[in-house]
Amino acid sequence: MRLGGAARFVIEIEEDKDLAEAYHFADEKKLPVYVIGGGSNIIGRDGGYNGVILVNKLHGIYVIDSDEDTIRLCAKSGELLDDFVDYSVKLFDGEQFGFSGIEALSKIPGTVGAAPVQNVGAYGQDIAQTLHHVCVYDYKDNCFKKMMASELNLGYRRSIFNTGDGVGRYFITSVTVELHKHWMKPPFYNSLQAYFDERNITEFSPAVVREAVSAIRASKLPDPKEYASSGSFFKNVYLNEEEAEAARAKDIPVWDGGKVPCGWLIEHAGLKGKEFYGMRVSDKAALVLINESAKSYADLAKARQAVIDAVYEKFGMTLEQEPMELGDE
C-alpha cells in the first residue's frame, strides 16, 4: 500500500543457515521477528515496526519425484509464486508438457512461502488442494522441521501460520506440491468459464488455463507494481445455512459454501470507483482498495471504516480485512 513507518532492522535471508543467526540477533536485542516475502499483502502501520523483519531471498525450484500420474515439485520459499506456476506449466516429463494443480494461481503477487500462510486461492484452486508438505525453521523449538499439509489446518485464507500460537513461530523455507498429469475439467469458476466459452476453448491444458487466468486478472486487478494495492482488501463473507436463506430472500448472491462476494456487497452499497481519504475503491473490482493519495495508515483506517460502515448499513454484514498488518499505530 506504500504506507506506514519504517522497520527497526531488516535482514535478508539468502540461505537456510542464515536463519539461526538472524533469530539469535533478534533474541539478543529482545525484539520480535516478522517474516516477509514480497510484502504485497502486508500493510505497515504509521508507528513503524520496532523489531526485525526477515526478508525471504531463498531461491531454487526442483523436481522431487514422480510416478505415472503425479509429480512432486519443490520451491524454495523466496521464489515468486508466479515463477513457480510458470515452471509447472512448462515442465516436460518426456510424455507431457505441463502439470496441473497450481495453474489457476497464475499472477498472484508474492512469494511461494506466502502461499500456505494464507492458503492463497483463485479461480477454483487453492494451495491446500496440492500442497504436500512444507519445510520450516521453528523459532520456538530452534530447529528445522518438515510439516505435512494435513498438519497446517488450512482453510479459507487461513493456516496455523496466521492464527493462534503459530503466528511468528515459523519461517517457511520450502514448499512442495503434488501436481497431476490430468488437466482441470469444466465447469470452471464463473469468470474463467465465461472466458473459455467466449473463445470456444475446449482444451484446458495448464498453459491454457494460466493464459486465461492471467488475462482475467490483468483486466480486473491492478498490477501492484503500478498501483499501490494489496489485491482483495476484504475477505468474502461466509454465511451459515440460515443466514444464506435470509440473504437469498433479499436477492443477495450466495455462492456454494455460503460465499457472498464482498465485491458485490461493496458495489451494491454504491461505493465502486469512490474515493475516501485518498483511497479509491477500484472501479473494476470493488473489493480492491487502491492508494491514490493517502499519506498515512490513519487515512487508510478511515477509508476502511467508511466502506465497512456503508456495507453494514445496507446489508447488515461486517466485512473483514484480508491483508495482514504490522507495526504500531
Ligand code: EPU
Ligand atoms: N463482484 C461484483 N462487483 C465487483 C467485484 C465482484 O459484483 O466489483 C461480484 C461478481 O458477481 C462476481 C463475484 O463478485 O461474479 C466474484 O468476483 P470475482 O470473480 O472477482 O472473485 P472474488 O470472489 O471477488 C476472490 C478472491 C480473489 C481471487 C478471485 C478469483 C477473496 C477475498 N478474493 O475474489 O483473490 O483472485 O476470487 O478466484 O477471496 C486476493 O486475495 O487478493 C484476490 C485477488
